[in-house]
Amino acid sequence: MGKIIFKLDELMSERYISISELAAKLHLLSGDVDKIKNGKITAVSFSTLAKLCEIFGCEPGDLLEYIGD
DSSP: EEEEOOOOOHHHHTTTTTHHHHHHHHTSSSHHHHHHHOOOOOOOOHHEEEEEEHHHHHOOOHHHHEEEO
């Protein structure tokens, strides 16, 4: 079974955004953003996904990647 991963590392690095800065913009705890960044979550809300797109000026496909078997 494949999996979907977030590509936050790349986007955060390109835009010089720290975990704490992103957490503040998302109104989440830094630990929760770290879990998203490191693939330690099983679900994310559409509102969080939309906010990430707004912050990074991107589309959902720019944030997510499917890794097949």
